[in-house]
Amino acid sequence: MMWKEKYKIGIPQIDKQHKELFDRVEQFLTALRKEGDWQEKLPEIKKTLLFMQNYVVVHFDAEEVYQKKIGYPDLQQHHLIHKEFTDYVMQCAHDFEKEGYPEQSVQKFAGKLLAWLINHVVATDLKMSDYVKKEGAL
Amino acid sequence: MEKQQLPEKPFLDATKSVFKSMLDMDIDSLPGDENPKQEENVRIEIAMVGDLSGSVVYNFPKSTTLNIVKTLSGMEADRLDDFATSMLGEMANIISGNAATSLSGANCKCDIRPPQITISHMAQSDSHNSVDMLLHSQVGELCEHICLSSNV
Structure with missing residues (x-):
């Protein structure tokens, strides 16, 4: 299983969404x-890629609504990080569609995606959790 | 910039921090006279520009790479394919970005360029003016070669 308890940042609604995203x-x-x-696997790959990329948008939006609600001071910077990554995911999905889902490109995308996502949760999102704990904003 | 002045500490600290947060593992430096593992390596070069220029090269032996991929993905991995090398490229990118942020905090402004990834059989640095760090963690060894010079 990819999701690990250590990825929890201590904000229940965000942890629940992170688990859904990792799933x-x-x-x-x-x-x-x-x-x-590859061609036989492709329909399932396309379906799960779309399922995942839709939730990236849903989760990032929800996280930013939460940050606004608690008055998170790094909201703008966090938003830019989300936007840059969302743009990257959408651009890749667009290129895959246009180029017929070349295996090498999709594998590269997946490797980067996973490392980026784990680091984002355990490093960047953890700063939000530290703020919540410090300010008692949960 | 002389070899002894090269800023290895921000890279060592960033590597320790990223290994701890992403893999939940500590990293130790191995003595300078130890030789890196002679096996297939994922070689990731990240160029830096700004107050410091040059590059940082990360060599992840095949065994280390596959252990990292297994740990992060929870899936079996037995070959250095695009998925594995891209994942390590992003890790090296994160480490270098954190080191650049740390250098900026010390008033040394640098930007990093996208990782260049190749498969290599050589873990040694090809530069005589680099600081080489051989590191060890539960997933295995890795080697970092820092070859940067000051522009200020």
Whole structure:
């Protein structure tokens, strides 16, 4: 299982969404990494990629609404990080569609996606959790 | 900038911090006379520009790479494919970005360029003016070569 308890940042509604996001990334990676012919795997890869990318937007939006609600001082910077990554994901999805989902590009995208996401949760989002604990804003 | 003045500490600190947060693992430096593992390596070069210029090269042996991929993805990994090398490229990117942020805090402004990833059989640095760090953690060894010179 990809999700680990150590990824929890201590804000229940955000932790719940992070777990959902990791579950969707795991479904995408499972479809991508299983043995078999690329063309045969492709329908499942496309489906799980779309399922995952939709939730990236939903989760980032919800996280920013929460940050606004608690008066998080780094909201603007956090928003820019989210926007840059969302743009990257959307651009890749667009390029894959246009280029016929080349295996090498999709595998590269998946490797970067997973490392980025884990680091974002355990480093960047943890700063939000530290603020909540300090300010008692939960 | 002389070799002894090269800023290895921000890179060492950033590597320790990223390994701790992402992998939940500590990192130790191995003695300078230890030789890196002679096996296939994922070589990631990240160029830096600004007050310091040059590059930082990360060499992750195959065994270390596959252990990191398994730990982060929770999936079996037995080959250095695009998924694995891209994941390590992003980790090196995160480490370098954190080191650049730390250098900026010390009034040394630098930007990093996207990682250049290749598979190599050599873990040694090809520069005589680099600081080489051989590091060890539960997932195995890695080697960092810092080859930067000051522009200020």
